[in-house]
Every structure is written in structure tokens, then in C-alpha cells.
Amino acid sequence: MSGIRTLADALDAQIDSPNGIVFIDGAHDERGLNYRMLSKSAEGRLAVLQQQGMRRGDHLILFVEDNMRFLQFFWGAIYGAIVPVPIAAGATPAQLEKLVRVWRHLDEPRIVAAPKHIERVRDFLEQRGEADAAARLADTAFSDEPPAADQPAERPVLDAQDTAFIQFSSGSTGDPKGVVLSHANVLANIQAISSGSRFGADEIALSWMPLTHDMGLIGFHLTLVYNGFAHHLMTPDLFARRPLLWLEKAAETRATLLCSPNFGYRHTLRAIAAKGRPELDLSRVRLIYNGAEPIAPALVREFLDTLAPTGLAGETMFAVYGLAEASLAATFPAPGRGLRTVSVARGELGVGDTVRYDDSTHALELVCLGTPVAATEVRLADDNGQAVGDGVVGRVWIRGANVTAGYHDNPQANAGALMGDGWLDTGDLGFYHDGELVITGRAKEIIFVNGQNHYPQDIEALLQDLPGAELNKLAAAGVQAPSTTEQALVLFVVFRGHLEDFAEIARTLRGALNQRAGLVATRVLPISRMPKTTSGKLQRALLARQYAEGEFDEIAARLDTLLATEEAEQPVPASTDIAAELKRICDEVVPGRDIGVDDDLFEIGLSSLELAQIHEGIENRWPDRLEMTDLFEYPTINALAAYLQDEVAPA
Secondary structure: OOOOOOHHHHHOOOOOOEEEEEEEEEOEEEEEEEHHHHHHHHHHHHHHHHHHHOOOOOOOEEOOOOHHHHHHHHHHHHHHEEEEEEEOOOOOOHHHHHHHHHHHHHHOOEEEEOOHHHHHHHHHHHHOHHHHHHHHHHHHEEEOOOOOOOOOOOOOOOOOOOOOEEEEOOOOOOOOOOOEEHHHHHHHHHHHHHOOOOOOOOOOEOOOOOOOOHHHHHHHHHHHHOOEEEEEEOOOHHHHHHHHHHHHHHHHHHOOOOOOOOHHHHHHHHHHHHHHHOOOOOOOOOOEEEEOOOHHHHHHHHHHHHHHHHHHOOEEEEOEEHHHHOOOOOOOOOOOOOOEEEOOOOOOOOOOOOOOOOOOOOOOOEEEEOOOOEEEEEEEEEOOEEEOOOOEEEEEEEEEEEOOOOOOHHHHHHHHEEOOOOOEEEEEEEEEEEEEEEEEEEOOEEEOOOOOEEEEHHHHHHHOOOOOOOOHHHHHEEEEEEOOOOOEEEEEEEEOOOOOHHHHHHHEEEEEEHHOOOOOOOOEEOOOOOOOOOOEEEHHHHHHHHHOOOOOOHHHHHHHHHHHHHHHOOOOOOOOOOHHHHHHHHHHHHHOOOOOOOOOOOOOOHHHHHHHHHHHHHHHOOOOOOOHHHHOOOOHHHHHHHHHHHOOOOO
């Protein structure tokens, strides 16, 4: 569109559009904002920010759970040339730690958050003995439901090269790595996404991806605003509790555009297996954007096959490659082409390796991710920066109008990524097959879990206060499961005693990881020594390869038997009728796991999605009696039963 040079221009251009956003808070609970209302409320939030003393170029951390409030503040900041910094809001130690690290990295800017979250992060710092920092942070924070300002907003003139917002690496609680994006960067990518998707005149979108993620914010909000399309936003928490509602709303709204990474398809399939496939019409769906983590072809095919009776076409799956450094999109296939894959031999996918195609059952199936989107270049380079030929693995470099100029105040990260002449090393490895990019993995050791990147050193740091997990005695690694690109998280612990004594360490580490970061360790395994390079770096990749090749199979089986025997020998205390109902709910969500009435739900390796499903089951039986956060206070079946019995008198 001509005349649009900034994101503010893009919203202003849609003020007279009949379309807007519907915020889905439940099956029958929705709120709406057309684009005129969004613009007006954004100006109101800008007035609040300016009354708080914020000016052009200031950073504003958005730690806001509610999607409508998030967008009102986001656009208010955009209108005022204030730089919004989205951070996923939550109550886990990992989420609070990330907020604190980003706040410090940005020199303690203002934070907008719900009062409960402000109180939580303040308590978090005080409990660490950082009372002064807690007080300063509380002084910089203000409520996401502020009173109206006394004076109207003053909108400055914006420039295309102004910083629009900063995206901090998802999933990392380590040193902040903020991708700085200008208005020009984001708009270039939006235009490329629009042309590469071959949008029609009246697309309708539905997303449950968080607005703190580039797919959620840029792909399923900003791009839709730019085009004036109607879109519907669910919260990730609602999707976690009710995945079938995603499909029901897609049918109800006649959505043409959907999106989800791997774990969303898996979660939906589990719900279908438990409750049956709903009778829906999904024939209007044109594209399902699949990215944010390595794509699992078998899972995609199962999802499409399961939903084929609803009219969902197999060609709707739109496997894409992107990253925050590219604003969002880097390569797209042809829309309507459907999933295309190639099978290659494992173990021969290092930089400079010539790919060996392999159709055997042991081969690795990888997804073809199309060609560069408009105004973007992709180069595959060897370790010396020289281009490699087709069928040869190289480092994936990108450059273009959509690519960031660098990371915020992070010389080390910039030195490692910026290659000169506009090129940026993504950290990914890949090769070209029939003209399409195929990603083989990460050059470094980032672990992909549930659509987010997790740095192994961050996971290790979260557990270093526990026995057996001291520095350099614990290694976290992402291990590629057979025949998929899905990764399992495995913890390796230096231990030289009897295996019987290791069982308690494994149980403690798995429980602590789940409680502190919401992650599930597939295995916790003892190793006699920690492999290191000559410079002293942990060789996580070596451990992962040994695990994938079966070197730990015997000890894993012995440990499984030991843990199962110990659990069977535990006495089962008497439980109330409420506890029996709660146990039934847990058993339905996690079949095959005999959860004891005094087992801590956060220490037995349940995923955050399974915990959300348990909460949904409780909500269905005792509506409005238990908040999701109450599970942290009453983490066992017996404790929950006592709470429901004594405190809320269940119906």
C-alpha cells in the first residue's frame, strides 16, 4: 500500500474498515474491537504513558496477559514512538527471571502489568534477598488497567527507520538477546508475507499463538491489520485447556488462515482421541502456517488425515521457515502446494557434508520449506563464509529489508551473527533440494520444546542448587527422536554411586524442572564423567548422539524398572470422595500413569498442557471454584480435595 511507511500508518489506514479483532475468552465469551476503536483506545493508552513521563525512544516492557490490553498498550507505544518490548506474562520462576533480566538489560525501564504480576515479581526478588531491586521494579511498574489520563495524547512524527519494537529470544532466561526491528523491517516482511501467501480480498484469521511470539504478533496481528482483515485471537491458556475450541471457532468464524507449531497438532489430536472428532466444517481453511519449531511430517500427516472428514484439505499445510531476526518470514513454499519432504541419511548433516538421500526406515525425513520471500536473500555458507552447492549442508545466512540490523546492546551476539555486507548468520544449518531450503538443525545446541527455544545452559542453571546438579555435573541436551524432527529433553548427571541411589536424584531434578520452567525431562540419566572439549566446554552434542545411538538404553531400562518398583511399593493413603474424583480426572488426562493421591503434580513430570487439562477437568466438575494458580498452592490430589471440601464447599 502506498503511503504506509510505519506501523502507525498501517493502523490509521484501516480506521474506516468494517473489520477488526475478536478476542475469544471462552466458548461463549468474546470481546471485539474494530480498527477505529483500536486506534482510539491506543491514543488513550499513549496519553497514559505520556502522563507517566514516557517519551520518544523510551522502552516499555509489556508483561500483559490479556490480549486486548496488550494490544492497546502496544499500539499506544507505537503511536508515541515509545519502543514496546513484549515479554510473556506468567508466574513461573523462569518467566519472572526473564522479566527481571530484560528489565535490567534495558536499564530498568517502565513495565506495564497486571497488579498480581507486579506483586509476584516483587516477591520473587525479595525472596532472593534483592529488596532494593524489588522496590525499584515496583516503582517502574504500573497497572494494565490504568485510569484515563488528564490530557490527550500527543502523537509525534514517526520515521520508517525508527525502532518499532524489540523481540527478545523466546524461552531463554539467560543473557538477554533482543532483536531490534524498525518499522521498515516489519513492513517489508508484512508485504512479503502478504504476497507470498497470495491473500485474497477477505481473508479471516484465527490464532492461539501468544502475541509475545513473532508468529502471533507479526503473522497473526500486524499483517492482518495492514491488510484490513478480520481476525480472532484466543489465549494460549484457553487453547491449552480446550484445544478443540480452536477447531470449533475456526468452523464458526469460517476462518481461512490458521497457524500452529508441532505441539499444537499433538495437543489437538490427544483431545480428539479422548473426546472424539467434532462434527465441523473446516473446508474454508486455505492455509495453516506451520513453523516456530522443527516440523514433524508424521504428526502433520496424522493431523490432516484425522481432520479430513471435516473438509480440511491436505494441501492447506503451509510449512514455512522464519525467525525473529528476519522479523518473521524467511522462506515460503507455494500456497496450496501442501507438505513436501525429503529423506536423508542420519549422521551426515554437518557443515560441508554432501547430503545422502536415504529411503530406508532409519532415514531422517525433513521438510522442504520453499524459497526466499520477497526482498529477502538466503545464502548457505561453509565455515569460511563461502557459498556451498545444492545438496551440501551449510550455515543459513539471510539479508534483506526485513532483517534486523542487530541485537540490542549485545556486542558479543552481534559479532557472532553479523557477517558483513548485510548478511546475518541465523545459527541454523540447511541445504537446498530442488531449489527449496531444507533445515537440518541448529549450529549451536538450542533445544526446541513446545514451540520455544531453550538454551541448555539456562536449564542447567535453573537446577544447579539441587544435589547432583552442580556446575559441570549436569548437561541438558535436545535429542532427536527417531523418524521425526521432534526433540526430547534429556538431562545427563555425573554420578558414580549405586543406581538405586540415583533414582531419587532423577525424581527431584525432573520435578524441579517441571515446577520451575514448565518443562518435562524425558530422561534423567547418570553418566560416569562429563565429556568436555579441550577448552573445557561441555560436549552436549556428543551425549545427545550417544543417546540417539542407544548407548544409554540398558541403564534407562534399569532405571525405569527401579522407579516403577518404588512407586508400586508406596502405600496408598485413604482418600475422600472428592480425592477419588480428582484422581479419576488425572487418570483420564494421563492414562497409564498411576498418580498417587499424595504425589506432587509438579514433580512427576507432567507437562504444562497436561496440568492445564487437569484444571479443565476440575473446572467442568466444580465450575469457578479453582484457579489455575491454585495448583501451585495445592499440588497433590489430597491437598486439592481438602481445599475444595473445606474452603469452597463444592457443589
